[in-house]
Amino acid sequence: MAADAALTRAQILQAADDLFYAEGLASVSLDRIAARAGVTKKTVYYHFRSKDDLLGEYLQARRGPVLERYRNWAGTTGTVAERMRRMYRKLAEASADPNWRGCGFIRAACELAHLPGHPAAAVARLHKAEFETWLRSMLEEEGRSDSEPLARALLIILDGAIVETLIHRRRDYALAGGEAAIALLHGPVERQPAEKDVRTLAA
Amino acid sequence: MAADAALTRAQILQAADDLFYAEGLASVSLDRIAARAGVTKKTVYYHFRSKDDLLGEYLQARRGPVLERYRNWAGTTGTVAERMRRMYRKLAEASADPNWRGCGFIRAACELAHLPGHPAAAVARLHKAEFETWLRSMLEEEGRSDSEPLARALLIILDGAIVETLIHRRRDYALAGGEAAIALLHGPVERQPAEKDVRTLAA
DNA sequence: AAGTAAACTCACCGATGAGTGTAGCTGCAT
């Protein structure tokens, strides 16, 4: 074959994504990834320096798509509270899929907890920071003065909801997370200037 | 030696605890656990049916101590909000320890996400349910009418704070979780009857 | 047509994984 180098690489990355997300990092071997990608293990090593390297690249490749999916779930209309409500609703839906396994970044971080310097751990950190930034920018658009702690709280609630949904395999926890997030947004600490702050979008 | 069977078993469990918590489930071999416990691998297999079995027993043995630690962190005086504040403060302290690796139950659940029927996964579920019950009972003691969703929200926030603290290795996230929890307790959804509800304890 | 470098395959390595067969040791009841 030797099709295209970039294509082969993409196929390996796709196989890695499938298997790592489905079954975890340590318990998936490069043999299986190679087999799924339809290449030899040596070809994997041609494109990636090591398994750790592949791990990092796999997560890195997920960053964009994952953030984009949450953006879509949240939508771009209405208040942040409304967006969170939509987002958590979609999360609950997604978690019903038997192939759903929670957040790949969280799971990677958990599995690599003893290796804080691991490339994949660094990517997980990056992703979460990026997610928090996105939340904060939404809150700022809405004119929140306490957008920084609030964004962090929203991130914490989301991760907690995902983890609990994964542990119990019941979407109740996703929905409970959504309600907690909304309650916090309407809480006493906040100063939402005007509920009808629709200048965020030309819908 | 042949010391005492129960003692040997306890030593194996201790070694398993040390290693599983420090380095994860899949990446720790029974050879290493046996070596650390000062016994042969066969002895491990005399006391435990399999690695999966040992995993389950390890987590099971952690349930009591972990819950107790959080109870101590929270204390038994003051409002739930005050207890949460103490608890998160202690969590932030604990997370500064380089040997801290977050919540063993969460990490186990993440690593076993593809095996929902695994004994250790069941124990993790149990632990989280027990934790939620503890939170709810505290809220009920305080006379909260919405103790059920609130307890769930508090659990979600705690898990999220732990996970984020683990990912970023910065205790800011633990403290942010505490503030989120407190904000939620003082939120608009709540109906705390009287802020001076000290009948919870004869301090 | 010959050269060449990138892209890839096949067969293999040493190390280590979970799990076991067998035999020996210990204490305790008889």
Next chain:
DNA sequence: ATGCAGCTACACTCATCGGTGAGTTTACTT
């Protein structure tokens, strides 16, 4: 003392792991 559990050690099996050596095919240059 002796029989017999309970308990532990040594030495092993077989599968699989991450990673590699050496050679082959492809596509492009000249």
